[in-house]
Amino acid sequence: MRVRIQSAPFDYGAECAGFGLGGAGVGAVVTFLGVVRDDRGGLSRMEIEHYPGMTEKAIAAMAEEAVGRWSLADVLVIHRHGTLQPGEPIMMVATAARHRKAAFAAAEFLMDYLKSRAPFWKKEIGADGAEWVAAKDEDEDALGRW
Amino acid sequence: MRVRIQSAPFDYGAECAGFGLGGAGVGAVVTFLGVVRDDRGGLSRMEIEHYPGMTEKAIAAMAEEAVGRWSLADVLVIHRHGTLQPGEPIMMVATAARHRKAAFAAAEFLMDYLKSRAPFWKKEIGADGAEWVAAKDEDEDALGRW
Amino acid sequence: MIDVLYFAWVRERIGLPRERLETSAATVADLVAELMAREDRYAAAFADVSALRVALDQELASFAAPLKGVREVAFFPPMTGG
Amino acid sequence: MIDVLYFAWVRERIGLPRERLETSAATVADLVAELMAREDRYAAAFADVSALRVALDQELASFAAPLKGVREVAFFPPMTGG
Numbered sequence: 001m002r003v004r005i006q007s008a009p010f011d012y013g014a015e016c017a018g019f020g021l022g023g024a025g026v027g028a029v030v031t032f033l034g035v036v037r038d039d040r041g042g043l044s045r046m047e048i049e050h051y052p053g054m055t056e057k058a059i060a061a062m063a064e065e066a067v068g069r070w071s072l073a074d075v076l077v078i079h080r081h082g083t084l085q086p087g088e089p090i091m092m093v094a095t096a097a098r099h100r101k102a103a104f105a106a107a108e109f110l111m112d113y114l115k116s117r118a119p120f121w122k123k124e125i126g127a128d129g130a131e132w133v134a135a136k137d138e139d140e141d142a143l144g145r146w
Numbered sequence: 147m148r149v150r151i152q153s154a155p156f157d158y159g160a161e162c163a164g165f166g167l168g169g170a171g172v173g174a175v176v177t178f179l180g181v182v183r184d185d186r187g188g189l190s191r192m193e194i195e196h197y198p199g200m201t202e203k204a205i206a207a208m209a210e211e212a213v214g215r216w217s218l219a220d221v222l223v224i225h226r227h228g229t230l231q232p233g234e235p236i237m238m239v240a241t242a243a244r245h246r247k248a249a250f251a252a253a254e255f256l257m258d259y260l261k262s263r264a265p266f267w268k269k270e271i272g273a274d275g276a277e278w279v280a281a282k283d284e285d286e287d288a289l290g291r292w
Numbered sequence: 293m294i295d296v297l298y299f300a301w302v303r304e305r306i307g308l309p310r311e312r313l314e315t316s317a318a319t320v321a322d323l324v325a326e327l328m329a330r331e332d333r334y335a336a337a338f339a340d341v342s343a344l345r346v347a348l349d350q351e352l353a354s355f356a357a358p359l360k361g362v363r364e365v366a367f368f369p370p371m372t373g374g
Numbered sequence: 375m376i377d378v379l380y381f382a383w384v385r386e387r388i389g390l391p392r393e394r395l396e397t398s399a400a401t402v403a404d405l406v407a408e409l410m411a412r413e414d415r416y417a418a419a420f421a422d423v424s425a426l427r428v429a430l431d432q433e434l435a436s437f438a439a440p441l442k443g444v445r446e447v448a449f450f451p452p453m454t455g456g
Contacts, residue, residue, distance in 0.1 A: 016177065017159020024232060027183035030176065030253075031162065034456055037173035037244065049382055050455075051448060054432035079455065086170060091456060098183065100374070104254055107176075111246055111456055119429070119448075120455035121382035132383050135452030180374055195300055196373075197366060200350035225373065237374060246456070257374055265347070265366075266373035267300035278301050281370035 001067060001075050003059045005050065007082035012089055020074045020096025028103040031094040032111060038086035042126040048081045048090070051119035055079070062113045066095065069109070070102040077110065079120065112142040147213060147221050149205045151196065153228035158235055166220045166242025174249040177240040178257055184232035188273040194227040194236070197265035201225070208259045212241065215255070216248040223256065225266065258288040294359065296323075298337070299368035302344065305337040320346050321355045323365065337367075345370055376441065378405075380419070381450035384426065387419040402428050403437045405447065419449075427452055 004010075012033050020029040036046050063075045072095055079091040093110045097103040114120075122133040150156075158179050166175040182192050209221045218241055225237040239256045243249040260266075268279040297310045317323035324341060327334040338344070346353055347366040359365070379392045399405035406423060409416040420426070428435055429448040441447070 011163070012175075013159045013161075013163020015159075016162040016179075017157070020179075021181065021233060024184040024187070026233075027181050029158075029179040029181065031179075032246065032249075033162075033166075033175040033177075034246070035167065035173050035175065038170045041170070049385075051379070051381060051429070051432070051450070054429060054448070057432055087167060087172075100178065100180070100254075100257055103178075104250065104257075108246075108250055111250075115456035116453055117434070118455035119381070119450065119453050121451065122454045123382070132451065133454045135454050140452075195303075197297070197299060197347070197350070197368070200347060200366070203350055261374040262371055263352070264373035265299070265368065265371055267369065268372045269300070278369065279372045281372050286370070 001060075001063050002077070003056060003063055004078045005052075005055050005059070006078070006080060009080070010078050010089065010092065012092055015076065015078065015092060015094065019076060019094045023073050023096075025098055026073045026096045027098050028100040029094065029096045030100075030103040030107040031092065032107050033092045034090045034111075036084050036086050036088050036090055040126070042128060043086050043124055044127065045125050046084045046086075046090075047123045047125060048084065049121045049123070050079075050081045054119050058118050059114065062110055062117070066106040066110055070095070070097055070106040072097050072102070072106055075106070075110070077114070079114070079118070081120065109146050112139070112146065115139045116143060147206075147209050148223070149202060149209055150224045151198075151201050151205070152224070152226060154226070156224050156226070156235065156238065158238055161222065161224065161238060161240065165222060165240045169219045169242075171244055172219045172242045173244050174246040175240065175242045176246075176249040176253040177238065178253050179238045180236045180257075182230050182232050182234050182236055186272070189232045189270055190273065191271050192230045192232075192236075193269045193271060194230065195267045195269070196225075196227045200265050204264050205260065208256055208263070212252040212256055216241070216243055216252040218243050218248070218252055221252070221256070223260070225260070225264070227266065255292050258285070258292065261285045262289060294323075294362065295364045296327075297364065297366040299366065301369055302337050302367050306333050315359070317359055319355070319359060320348070320353065320357050320365065323359060324355065343369060376405075376444060377446045378409075379446065379448040381448065383451055384419050384449050388415050397441070399441055401437070401441060402430070402435065402439050402447065405441060406437065425451060 076094040095106040222240040241252040
């Protein structure tokens, strides 16, 4: 289990290469990549603030719960903070399990919890000013399924 | 949209690198890797037979349906046939979408359909002989959710 | 003339991957009956058609489907891809 | 003495990322009332606590939670990670 919180970019392809492999019992790997989207076409950058210390603890707790619930062979979470450009990778999650259902469920669980329970806050800076991204009800509701 | 059916190995990390990026509207990429599992510890190899022609058509139809249903920006399916060793990658699926829900749903849809509707047949060759892998009821049932 | 293809254990039981047949069978089920009457190895392969799937010109079909105009029939067990 | 941290627009409204306070507040809600009474910028930041979250020693908590033994309190809007 690895959790990395960093301002530096990460290499999704390199992180995916070999992830979860090596154990005889691994049949399924799911990897997720989140990217800075420019919905309205005027985004110049995104700034991600976080709560050092709590971030690492909160994500480690989620990852441990996922490992236990879905008997994961491995899990990886990388999340960036600081200044990001449109199109840049923000974060990734990877899960390795015996079967595909467990690997998918664990990855979706981690994404749902990262969205609403990891202490990150996004600010979008564009031509028309700066705005904190509001939390969505549907993201909060998504936790209900776990 | 790319579909590749091949006996040669593929490089999961290299395929993941840059997949789905470049479009301003992509916020989520999901990649899945299926690996030859050695459940009972005696597997010497797996042989995957397929139906050339139908395989490509069936998978292209699934991929097109996924693109339409979840407005995917890109989709990639690679599936191997021939002889594989335990621990080797069998196949992968990648989806790129605006939001994570669509990217996850499309990847799971493709996996469920590949399992039960793409003309591949797996044979396990081990110390105690050779055996065709039986289709599982739960894989057939999984199609019901789509 | 129609091409008949066999995959996985169907291929192994019948002992060949494909053959070209002259048939007047109207449906897939009729063709199966014709084949089963030919030789034991066909009778063995088709003994339980609920364990089999059929494709007509590379599209999944039912055993009740008509063969008119079809060039390629394939028989195989349930698929195990992914 | 207790460390109080502010994040995102709470930090911007209050105008600082953290401060160290002497307080006799028994609960988070008491601390919020104390802060709001101090200055307008606090009153503005805490005007709608339903839009805020609180963590005690880096664990999410409720506004009714006691402060006894707590070293670090953090106030912030709902999180938007991922």
